Amino acid sequence: MKKFLLIPLFVLLFAVSAMAQTDMPQEVRDTGKALVSGALVVKGEGAAPSDRPMSPAQKRIMALRAAKIMAARELSEVVDGIAISGETTVVSAAAASDTIRATVQGLVKGAQVVKEVYDPVSEIAIVYLSMPMTGSNGLVGSLLPQMLMAPSAAPPYMAPPVAPAAVVNYDGLILDVREQPFKPALINRVMTKSGEVVYDPAKVAQNILVERGAAEYTNDVGKAKALLGERGAVNPAVVKISGVVKSTDVEVGPDDASAIFTSNQNSHYLEGAKVVFVLK
Numbered sequence: 001m002k003k004f005l006l007i008p009l010f011v012l013l014f015a016v017s018a019m020a021q022t023d024m025p026q027e028v029r030d031t032g033k034a035l036v037s038g039a040l041v042v043k044g045e046g047a048a049p050s051d052r053p054m055s056p057a058q059k060r061i062m063a064l065r066a067a068k069i070m071a072a073r074e075l076s077e078v079v080d081g082i083a084i085s086g087e088t089t090v091v092s093a094a095a096a097s098d099t100i101r102a103t104v105q106g107l108v109k110g111a112q113v114v115k116e117v118y119d120p121v122s123e124i125a126i127v128y129l130s131m132p133m134t135g136s137n138g139l140v141g142s143l144l145p146q147m148l149m150a151p152s153a154a155p156p157y158m159a160p161p162v163a164p165a166a167v168v169n170y171d172g173l174i175l176d177v178r179e180q181p182f183k184p185a186l187i188n189r190v191m192t193k194s195g196e197v198v199y200d201p202a203k204v205a206q207n208i209l210v211e212r213g214a215a216e217y218t219n220d221v222g223k224a225k226a227l228l229g230e231r232g233a234v235n236p237a238v239v240k241i242s243g244v245v246k247s248t249d250v251e252v253g254p255d256d257a258s259a260i261f262t263s264n265q266n267s268h269y270l271e272g273a274k275v276v277f278v279l280k
Helices: 002-018 031-037 056-080 090-096 098-109 139-147 206-212 221-229 254-267
Strands: 039-047 083-085 112-119 124-132 173-176 197-199 216-218 237-240 243-245 249-251 275-278
Touching: 031 039, 031 216, 039 056, 056 090, 056 098, 056 112, 056 124, 083 139, 090 098, 090 139, 098 139, 139 206, 173 221, 197 254, 216 221, 221 275, 237 254
Parallel strands: 173 237, 173 275, 216 275
Antiparallel strands: 039 124, 112 124, 243 249
């Protein structure tokens, strides 16, 4: 009698454990976290239709297909809400451009399955989809060159014509935004309080934009230095921003603006996008 009861109980526990594996991916839906980790990750759940008889194998196939469709819908919604700059999001840019809309649709369609699980007891499937943020097939690399084609209305920053103090030979830029209401976006510019552009991603070479984006993002100054070190920077400037504009552009004070501008004349690190934002 005991053996009769233990066998179905074991089968049930085994099936349930298939849906509760500890190695399940973590969803990454926040833009800042995705820029730090390198990819968006979303989850979809699905079940086979119940209006007709199916074999166990057919139910599995149909449930996984439904879960992937749901994950793709989730991913599309997440991507649509990503800020490009200021008040502009991906969905608003796609509404104004057939090319951008087709690009976004292609990226969602090409998202990679990183995990799929099917529970034969509940007949429910779970599928995780991942979309890279950078690289030739990434969101940033696919959209950013198109977003930067329009000329900026803001004037470029020019250092005041006064005798400068001793120039520090910075070769990278770390922007500490942890105490400000900053929003990571595809385009984050560095501005002065008077509206001049100190760092304009439009000036970055297109191959760099595709491979790495206009900047990198992390949650620690030490990690930021390590990221820039991998790209040859040994003495980056660390600047605590003084404010934000439209939540995505950051403001720096006059001394910092002058130091960034002057040191960049020698190292040209801004043109190489050697810029890292340190997030909360």
